[in-house]
Amino acid sequence: MKKIKTALLSYGMSGKVFHAPFLALHPGFELAGSWERSKKLVHEDYPEARSYDSLEALLQDATLDLVIVNTPVETHFDYAKQALLAGKNVLVEKAFTTTVAEAEELKALAKEHGLKLAVFQNRRWDSDFKTVKQVLDRDILGEIVEAEIHFDRYNPNLSPKIHKETANAGAGILKDLGSHIIDQALTLFGFPEALYADIRVTRDHSIVDDYFDLLLYYPRFRVRLKAGFFVREALPSYIIHGKKGSFLKSRGDVQEDELKLGKKPNREQWGIEPDYKAGLLHTEVNSVVIREIVPTLHGNYFEFFDGLYEAIANGAEEPVTAQDGVNVMRIIEAAVESDGGKKLVAF
Structure with a gap:
């Protein structure tokens, strides 16, 4: 198996937690x-890893296949x-960029x-989202009427990471948590016809957006996306209502927490949610009403890294494409x- 030699542009939390463990253990990456x-x-x-003193030194390393x-x-x-111009394949964290252009x-x-x-x-490969997608793929809720996806937290304190709390083009909850659930909505339902947005600042002393409520308009249904930092008692993170039934699922993926504890990912006993986080399905199948835990x-x-390997080594499509990134930025x-003009924006 060809090894894809990969370098990170930072070894902070994201590099240490979300990338390095998978690159080190995946047989296709180095x-x-x-x-x-x-x-x-x-x-x-x-x-065995090298610490590069500058971006220039890293990009001049002719042995590298991928830059993250x-x-x-x-x-x-x-x-x-710069990495693309240096001839490197590239993986970009969310939010993809700061503008559509x-x-x-x-x-x-x-x-x-x-x-x-x-x-x-990476949140496409969370346990909760994968389960929601499976339920929708089974088409057992009937025609979808409405859906909600939440990414709520209770954390009134400002982040110690300066770049997250200063006025810059990449700051704010809409580009941070919003990128995840916008991508999830587009994956499940496709691109909407229009949207309406309410974006706010709710924390004391904050100067960046920390709350949003987006309503995506589709021809026959609506999808609401919400995130904020003052939700001490959260609703289910996924609420899907169809003409035959409903599915409710809390956010329960354990991967981030386990990675932060230093646990090493594996393919057999990894990403297993506790049973009490299971979703509730209440619908009708073959004229029989069912209400059961899924x-x-x-x-x-x-x-994700399997898909990335296939893309670079064997020419397959990327697991999350640049066009996917463009689409998220169009929504943002x-x-x-919409928020600035207090108006509906059509696409």
Whole structure:
């Protein structure tokens, strides 16, 4: 199996938690190293990995096949563009970019140079989302009438990460948590006809958006997307109502928490939610009304890296494409326009 030599552009939380463990354990990847500006930590966890002193040094390494842009959002476009121009395949963290124009330019650049460009929307491989998608794929709720996806937390404190709380093009909950659930909605339901958005600042001393409520308009149904930091008692994170029945599912994926504890991912006993987080299905099948608990599928981010490997090594489509990233940015830009003008925005 060909090894895809990969370098990170940061070895902070995202590099240490969401990327390095999978790159190190996946048989198709080799973690070559990371750009580290001050602290030199990657070698402590991965002795064979190299610490690059600069982006230039990293991009000049002719042995690298893939660069992962896991730096603050406002840097994504510049760093991804430099990596593509250096002939590297690129994986970009969410949010993909800060504007639709930037996303379109990166997409065109990757195509022009015959390179793979993917977006790290790992939440498609969460246990909760995979289970919701399975229920919808079974078509047992009937014609969909409405759906809600929430990413709610209770955390009134500002983040210690400066780039998350200063006024910059990549800051705010809409580009952060919003990128995840917008991508999930588009994966489940496709691109909407229009949207209406309410974006707010609710925390004391915050200067970036920390609440949003988006309503996506489809021809025969609506999808609401919400996130905020003042939800001490959360509703189910997925609420789907069809003409035959409903499915409710809480957010229960355990992968992030286990990775933060230093647990190593595996393919057999990984991403298993506790039973009490299972979803509730109440619908009608063959004229019989059923109300039952639906077993939760295993979450596993390995599946994303499997798809990324196939894309780079064997020419398959990226597991999350640049066009997927463009589509999320179209929703975000339209939401900002809608909130600013207090109006419905059509596509």
